[in-house]
Amino acid sequence: MRLRLNFSSFVNCAAALVLLASxxxxxxSPAEDGKPAQVMYQEVYDPLEPMNRYFFNVNxxxxxxxxxxxxxxxxxxxxxxxxxSVRNFLTNLSQPIYFINNVLQGELNRAGDNMGAxxxxxxxxxxxxxxxxxxNTGEEDMGQTFAVWGAPxxxxxxxxxxxxxxxxxxxxGVVDYFIDPVNIAADNNDLxxxxxxxxxxxxxxxxxxxxxxxxxxxxxxxxxxATIRSLYRQNRNNxxxxxxxxxAQLPDMSFDEDDAxxxxxx
Amino acid sequence: MLKHCKLxxxxxxxxxxxxxxxxxxxxxxxxxxxxxxxxxxxxxSQAVKILSDKSLSEEQKxxxxxxxxxxxxxxxxxxxxxxxxxxxxxTKAQKTxxxxxxxxxxxxxxxxxxGTYSGENIKIIDSKSxxxxxxxxxxxxxRPQGPPIKxxxxxxxxxxxxxxxDVIIEGVSMALTQRSExxxxxxxRGGVDGLISELKEKAKMAxxx
Numbered sequence: 006m007r008l009r010l011n012f013s014s015f016v017n018c019a020a021a022l023v024l025l026a027s028x029x030x031x032x033x034s035p036a037e038d039g040k041p042a043q044v045m046y047q048e049v050y051d052p053l054e055p056m057n058r059y060f061f062n063v064n065x066x067x068x069x070x071x072x073x074x075x076x077x078x079x080x081x082x083x084x085x086x087x088x089x090s091v092r093n094f095l096t097n098l099s100q101p102i103y104f105i106n107n108v109l110q111g112e113l114n115r116a117g118d119n120m121g122a123x124x125x126x127x128x129x130x131x132x133x134x135x136x137x138x139x140x141n142t143g144e145e146d147m148g149q150t151f152a153v154w155g156a157p158x159x160x161x162x163x164x165x166x167x168x169x170x171x172x173x174x175x176x177x178g179v180v181d182y183f184i185d186p187v188n189i190a191a192d193n194n195d196l197x198x199x200x201x202x203x204x205x206x207x208x209x210x211x212x213x214x215x216x217x218x219x220x221x222x223x224x225x226x227x228x229x230x231a232t233i234r235s236l237y238r239q240n241r242n243n244x245x246x247x248x249x250x251x252x253a254q255l256p257d258m259s260f261d262e263d264d265a266x267x268x269x270x271x
Numbered sequence: 272m273l274k275h276c277k278l279x280x281x282x283x284x285x286x287x288x289x290x291x292x293x294x295x296x297x298x299x300x301x302x303x304x305x306x307x308x309x310x311x312x313x314x315x316s317q318a319v320k321i322l323s324d325k326s327l328s329e330e331q332k333x334x335x336x337x338x339x340x341x342x343x344x345x346x347x348x349x350x351x352x353x354x355x356x357x358x359x360x361x362t363k364a365q366k367t368x369x370x371x372x373x374x375x376x377x378x379x380x381x382x383x384x385x386g387t388y389s390g391e392n393i394k395i396i397d398s399k400s401x402x403x404x405x406x407x408x409x410x411x412x413x414r415p416q417g418p419p420i421k422x423x424x425x426x427x428x429x430x431x432x433x434x435x436x437d438v439i440i441e442g443v444s445m446a447l448t449q450r451s452e453x454x455x456x457x458x459x460r461g462g463v464d465g466l467i468s469e470l471k472e473k474a475k476m477a478x479x480x
Contacts, residue, residue, distance in 0.1 A: 049451055224477075225380045227469045231455035235448045243442025248421070250442055252401045255425065258352050258436050258446070259404070 049234060050160055057163040061230050064168055068212075076212035088213065090134040095207055097126050097133025099144070101186040106145035110153045112247070118142050143247060147184075148177030152245040161234055169237035306433050307406040307426035308398040314343055314435075315393035315410065322388040333382050345427060345434035346374055352436070353449040357457050357466075365463050369470075376470045379477035390415045393422075404428045405436075 051057060080088070100123035107116035118140045125138040151173050152158070159172025170178070182188060182200075191199035226232040243250060321327065321335050340346065350370045351358050361369065396409040408424040425437035425444075437446040456466045 049454075221384075224383075225473075226452060227466075227473055228452050228455045228459070231452040232448060235451035236443055239443040239447065240441070246442070248442060252399060252407045255401060255407075255437075255439075255444070256352075256447060256450075258348060258425075258427065260348075260351065 049231075049238070050158065051234065052160050053162065057161060058230055060163040060165050061233075063165060064163065065229075067166070072208060072212050073216070076209050076216060079209050080213040080216070088210070091206065092210055093126065093130065093136045094133045095203070095210060096136075096142075097123060097130070098187050098203065100126075100142065102181055102184070103142060103145040105184065105186075106147060106150045106181075109147075109150045110145070112145075115142070115145070115247075119145075144244060146174070146177050147180040148174030148241070149245045151177050158238075158241075161238070169233055171238070171241065174241060303404075303428060303433070304398040304400055304406040307408050307424070308395060310343065310426060310433050310435075311393075311398075311408040311410060311424050312395050314339060315395070319392060322385065323390070329386055332385050333378075336381065336385065337378060340374070340378065343435055345429055345436050346370070346377075348427070348429070348434075348436055349446060350374070352446050353453055354463070355450045355454050357454070357463050361463050365467070368467055369463065372467050372470045372474070375474040379474040383477060394419075401425070407439075 083091075100119045104116050104119035104123070107113070107119055119142050122136075122138040122140045122142050123133075126133045126136055129135075130137040148171070156173055159176075162170045162172055162175055164170050164175060167175075167178075187203075188200055191197075222232060222236070223229050318336075318339070321332055324332075327335075347370060350373045351366075353373065354361065354366075354369060358366070392413045394411045394413055396411060398406050398408040400406050405425060405427045408426060410422045410424065412420040412422050414420070421441050423439040424435055425439065426433050427436045437444055439445070453466055456469055457463055460466070460469065
């Protein structure tokens, strides 16, 4: 049983890596106007936009029909402390995979926090229901690890039921699923429903915390798809950099190259 | 004796002048960041004061915020940035109209939020230089419920005055988001004129609510 599982997860990892490599090979940032790739990298790379827009609309409809109402009921019925415990429990379940990713990224201090939080909260926080450790660990996934290793972002992707992604993040998500110790443990014990339940509850939990924010964004945007795409990519970038972006890499707002000729004329 | 005295004095004057000249940019750079910090500090405390003032109506609050937008934000520069590559191809009339429409759109999008204020407070953390004209002011929005939100203000010196050119929420730049969105509208829905009419529509819808 264990051998079969390990083998199948190995095959899946390998398949994901091959996919990643092929994506990396064809996913060069388009260089326009002769500007360096560094600047262009900030720009949107969305060659599959028509398909993405289609799935975006599908997801939007599914959200309006199912996820949002369920999230509203969830928030309305359960008191805040209970919902916080659900959140803590889910975070605690993810600490092992965060730990693995932090190690792979060379972030050993953060990995130590993951390990500390996991053991303290599992033991003293009743299986992770309470965040006793208060270590404020961030989310780390294989998509971020690939980014730290230098893999390009790849085309933007909207995945049915999952939502906004980049090819890199999606590939990372597949690898995460198969190397996550919690999933492996569940699989070894024939607890098939664990993965699905975790996915569903995480979705409801996350959605219940973003009801107002998403409504607000939708109300103020004239192209909701493009806004979400930009927000998603910038947020991913922030996660990859662990919130420590280099201010010098902000987009240029000087317009000097344009202003210079006009200034000379006048 | 007098002759001997003159030289050191002259030297001292030269040295002092030289030091002053060399140090000037350093002092200026320091005061640039400090100035940016002071700008956000005063804006933040004024905003919180207005928002929590129960004697003011929502319209009065909105008017005060309009003043901030014109006085402390470099709106022409922001408008130009968010139009991105389309700026160069746009006619003078389109540029003028876009600036006006974009301002109204910004006003309408924050005007609805004024009523939802629930005791948030701004805490200035630090400021850093980005380049010779710009600094970034790091702040935290402390909320009565939930974790604080990281808010960074990009401030730029223009014609001797510091003004805000971008607001970065948890690593997400407002200007960049809008530029990306507007580029998509320009491409998919009738160019710059299409964008202008969409923005007008949005501002009208928000103000009628």
